[in-house]
Amino acid sequence: MVLWSLVLGALLVVIVGYVCLPGILRQRRPQEPPLDKGTVPWLGHAIAFRRNTFEFLKCMWTKHGDVFTVQLGGQYFTFVMDPLSFGPILKDAKRKLDFSQYARGLVLKVFGYRAINGNNQMIHSASTKHLMGNGLEDLNKVMLDSLSLIMLGPKGRSLDASCWREDGLFHFCYDILFKAGYLSLFGYTKDKEQDLLQAEELFTQFRKFDLLFPRFVYSLLGPREWLEVGRLQHLFYKMLSVKHNQEKDGISNWICYMLRFLREQGAAPDMQDKFNFVMLWASQGNTGPTSFWALFFLLKHPEAMRAVREEATQVLGKARLEAGQSFPFQLSALQCTPVLDSVMEETLRLRAAPALFRVVHEDYILKMASGKEYRLRHGDIVGLFPYLSVHMDPDIHPEPTAFKYNRFLNPNGTRKVDFHKAGKKIHHYTMPWGSGVSICPGRFLALSEIKLFVLLMVTYFDIELVDPDTPMPPVDPQRWGFGTIQPTHDVRFRYRLQPTE
Ligand code: HEM
Numbered sequence: 001m002v003l004w005s006l007v008l009g010a011l012l013v014v015i016v017g018y019v020c021l022p023g024i025l026r027q028r029r030p031q032e033p034p035l036d037k038g039t040v041p042w043l044g045h046a047i048a049f050r051r052n053t054f055e056f057l058k059c060m061w062t063k064h065g066d067v068f069t070v071q072l073g074g075q076y077f078t079f080v081m082d083p084l085s086f087g088p089i090l091k092d093a094k095r096k097l098d099f100s101q102y103a104r105g106l107v108l109k110v111f112g113y114r115a116i117n118g119n120n121q122m123i124h125s126a127s128t129k130h131l132m133g134n135g136l137e138d139l140n141k142v143m144l145d146s147l148s149l150i151m152l153g154p155k156g157r158s159l160d161a162s163c164w165r166e167d168g169l170f171h172f173c174y175d176i177l178f179k180a181g182y183l184s185l186f187g188y189t190k191d192k193e194q195d196l197l198q199a200e201e202l203f204t205q206f207r208k209f210d211l212l213f214p215r216f217v218y219s220l221l222g223p224r225e226w227l228e229v230g231r232l233q234h235l236f237y238k239m240l241s242v243k244h245n246q247e248k249d250g251i252s253n254w255i256c257y258m259l260r261f262l263r264e265q266g267a268a269p270d271m272q273d274k275f276n277f278v279m280l281w282a283s284q285g286n287t288g289p290t291s292f293w294a295l296f297f298l299l300k301h302p303e304a305m306r307a308v309r310e311e312a313t314q315v316l317g318k319a320r321l322e323a324g325q326s327f328p329f330q331l332s333a334l335q336c337t338p339v340l341d342s343v344m345e346e347t348l349r350l351r352a353a354p355a356l357f358r359v360v361h362e363d364y365i366l367k368m369a370s371g372k373e374y375r376l377r378h379g380d381i382v383g384l385f386p387y388l389s390v391h392m393d394p395d396i397h398p399e400p401t402a403f404k405y406n407r408f409l410n411p412n413g414t415r416k417v418d419f420h421k422a423g424k425k426i427h428h429y430t431m432p433w434g435s436g437v438s439i440c441p442g443r444f445l446a447l448s449e450i451k452l453f454v455l456l457m458v459t460y461f462d463i464e465l466v467d468p469d470t471p472m473p474p475v476d477p478q479r480w481g482f483g484t485i486q487p488t489h490d491v492r493f494r495y496r497l498q499p500t501e
């Protein structure tokens, strides 16, 4: 008994020592950025970082300046906060910074998907073919049909459609965008009513996963939640399984292309199912929340709503929706909406907050715009959090927390692309999609579908907040770093189809 305790005790000491020692021994070397290991061995600043990434980084930035290294759960992260110095990191001409290594680990943990070789290139070539250019035009048509089906029902406008209904705006937007996006990308069966029911069920489960997601990524779930996440993962594998979906037609070329590639590379069927889950997450996790913020900002800023409606009337003409009809909508209108484009850019500036990470493959010299050079160590991670260092910089965007619908418009009404920091023109003046090798390959589709939805809402519907004085709901601090942030609670609104006379 005593012997066992001794052995166990010794083992524990060895393990703890092994885990914590590198942290305790690590010292800042010449030319390295300021090092902040935090007070807790191994964990370092992990708790503060996970609780509120935005506040934590703000605090470190004030304390250490534009570049600093922090310990987070046994890993060292160097954050670069000066956007004029992003260029070399994002271009990474010498290929010393690696995105896919970081992404692979995350995707395996969260979705159970073991990335094949060339995964990233496959996603990006599929997306260039099918989520941009002509491919995107085809998808826009499907998306319009899907939105009509979901918002009006299979029979088009019904007679009693112009009575007021009430809902949570966040739930309303997320539900519609999710179902439309899912059906457009993953396909329909012969039975549309059944498809709608299945999409509805998928959304209910997706939201459960969505709410657990940030703490799951950070391994902070309690035992019950952990079991729940496992259950949800298996449910998604099943609902999205390639076998189950063989009878579907109208699966998007985007998904088809990627699944064909996986089959050719010999990926097992269960890996293909898991891949579908990854793609469901990537394609549906941000568009709904972004649409919510866009509509909410419009509802809170009547001058912006007026400008968007005026532009919509200009490009779409006086819209009329007769009984039994689905939305008449000229898709080419999506190309001529500078005002709505500015509203979208402003919404994303205020609410899209991704963190970008790259693993340092070889010791690396970071050249700052100031001319200063820093050494970064092999095995560490470089992090960017453009929301704080770019989107909220008052030098680049005066009054950064205010919603200004025309912030991205020139006085002559064209798209504004000239932004400055410290008197220098800045290339990355917003980064809602990430940048460089990992830039979101779905960004054009995302913008089309959100714009389409917003245009339908402002053109064919009357919408208003139940309480016009509803304050801006606070954002959930756990979601900093994961894309579009979400409100901590929903906002009641009412809507109706505009009466026909
Ligand atoms: C408003 C909506 C969206 C936002 C804000 C958004 C943002 C992002 C961001 C920040 C990344 C990661 C960049 C990085 O890690 O450096 C990303 C990756 C990705 N996004 Fe989006 N996205 C949106 C919509 C979409 C849509 C509609 C699709 C597809 C139909 C899509 C497909 C993907 C894929 C496949 C990746 C992973 C790319 C890779 O592994 O290299 N996204 N997105």
Ligand SMILES: *[C@@H]1O[C@H](CO)[C@@H](O)[C@H](O)[C@H]1NC(C)=O
Pocket: 410, 411, 412, 413, 414
């Ligand atoms: C509109 O204004 C911007 C800058 O204010 C300028 O660069 C652009 O050429 C102008 N475009 C037109 C069509 O006048």
